[in-house]
Amino acid sequence: LAHSPPDHSRLSLNQKTTNNWSVRQAVEGCARAGIPFIGLWRDKVADTGLARSARLVRDAGLRVSSLCRGGMFPAATAAGRRASLDDNRRAVDEAATLGTDVLVLVCGPPLDLNLDAARAMVEEGVHELAPYAAQAGVRLGIEPFHPVLMTERSVIVTLAQALDIAVRFDPSRVGVIVDVYHVWWSPDLYSQIARASGRIFGFHANDWLSPEPDLLLSRGMMGDGPIEIRRIREAVDETGYTGPIEVEIFNQDIWNTPGDDTLALMKERYAACV
Amino acid sequence: LAHSPPDHSRLSLNQKTTNNWSVRQAVEGCARAGIPFIGLWRDKVADTGLARSARLVRDAGLRVSSLCRGGMFPAATAAGRRASLDDNRRAVDEAATLGTDVLVLVCGPPLDLNLDAARAMVEEGVHELAPYAAQAGVRLGIEPFHPVLMTERSVIVTLAQALDIAVRFDPSRVGVIVDVYHVWWSPDLYSQIARASGRIFGFHANDWLSPEPDLLLSRGMMGDGPIEIRRIREAVDETGYTGPIEVEIFNQDIWNTPGDDTLALMKERYAACV
Secondary structure (H helix, E strand, O other): OOOOOOOHHHEEEEHHHHOOOOHHHHHHHHHHHOOOEEEEEHHHHHHHOHHHHHHHHHHOOOEEEEEEEEEOOOOOOHHHHHHHHHHHHHHHHHHHHHOOOEEEEEOEOOOOOOHHHHHHHHHHHHHHHHHHHHHHOOEEEEOOOOHHHOOOOEOOOOHHHHHHHHOOOOOOOEEEEEEHHHHOOOOOHHHHHHHOOOOEEEEEEOEEOOOOOOHHHOEEOOOOOOOOHHHHHHHHHHOOOOOOEEEOOOOHHHHOOOHHHHHHHHHHHHHHHO | OOOOOOOHHHEEEEHHHHOOOOHHHHHHHHHHHOOOEEEEEHHHHHHHOHHHHHHHHHHOOOEEEEEEEEEOOOOOOHHHHHHHHHHHHHHHHHHHHHOOOEEEEEOEOOOOOOHHHHHHHHHHHHHHHHHHHHHHOOEEEEOOOOHHHOOOOEOOOOHHHHHHHHOOOOOOOEEEEEEHHHHOOOOOHHHHHHHOOOOEEEEEEOEEOOOOOOHHHOEEOOOOOOOOHHHHHHHHHHOOOOOOEEEOOOOHHHHOOOHHHHHHHHHHHHHHHO
């Protein structure tokens, strides 16, 4: 199983990869390209409408691999943290409506100089959200981010750290998202992937382009950078993960490319590199 | 001791902070500013001449906190690795001539897609260099680099990883350099600093500016970013480290500033933030 050939049965288009496409366009693009999964983003779902997005996906016979994003837990005030929790509950509801059982958590940056406080707020946020998500049948996938994005996106910066939070919960409820861009540099990557066994709720493929002016946009197509994507994918599969493999690429050049071209290249590189 | 007030008795100008200054100019600048230590770079020492640099420093009554840099161990061929070892031995000799017992190791990027091979070459390189350095009375300080610089500078990206190499050697011979820019994001920073007790051969102060176009140049003056520098310095001191505190800032704006102004600001921020 772990070394099964990478046919396209697990391939998912994370819709950030085709950032200029609406939900409808992305759904139709996947249908044309024969891509069975799509990863949705809340802002684009909101643009199209939640019910309409759910219907578009269902009518096209697509499955939703995940919804991005919940998280962003740190807030300066108790009211701010309650607002964050409320928003996360809405994200859980949206995930359920869209027919996916995975909500990706981008945990949030530090508020000021205090990393410890932000990390404690993340732990508390997951703790508060977990029962609600469990009731809705939605799993929470904590996505560790590359340390370079810590002050922009997430104080959770290693797989080990994400797992330290996840292991306090039932493995069927709280787990991790492994995005190769965020974790490939880690000296203990493979031991932490093994440790994540049973808790990997998503796998994101892309590549590392460095140095680039905009760190958020410096992700590349698989094969355009140095990441050992196949090795990481095989290690993830060894843990028993058999779920979708999302291609998620933040990259202005790719966004400027016609979506169908991107999907064609994505399928080719998926077969060659993932 | 650990909480001793940050007077300037441990302050060191890493000469990269005043990149437009020659060794002579940096030495004179430190003398004018009453800064007792200087961290030298081999390229600038070569420009001025090794013997002349040593004499300039000695005549000014300055002490050399470290020499940058050895390392860059990975090479594609056995001949390349021998050349790297030869260059590292010259770096050891230069450190001894300049009157410092600390050679900073920037371990080197991966050659191609294979991180494991590069990391093995780093371990092998330190192993081969250590006896020569011990004979010369020069300690090897492995500097872990921020993961964002892995493909540019170093496959050693965490303090834990640097220590995993260092602990195989006598603690008086191989240790680590703690640069706040490179390690501040780590969830296990303080436990790894504690683990480094007796092996911290240098402490570098600066700050994190993000996002910046050029990652190599995105270091800032202490206090201009989010790093808890004082907390990290106190943790380092708690391990028993009483050595110099180098200010090392790669930043074009700072380089464009008159050196004396930079040193004045550096002293002020050192007192306020380090």
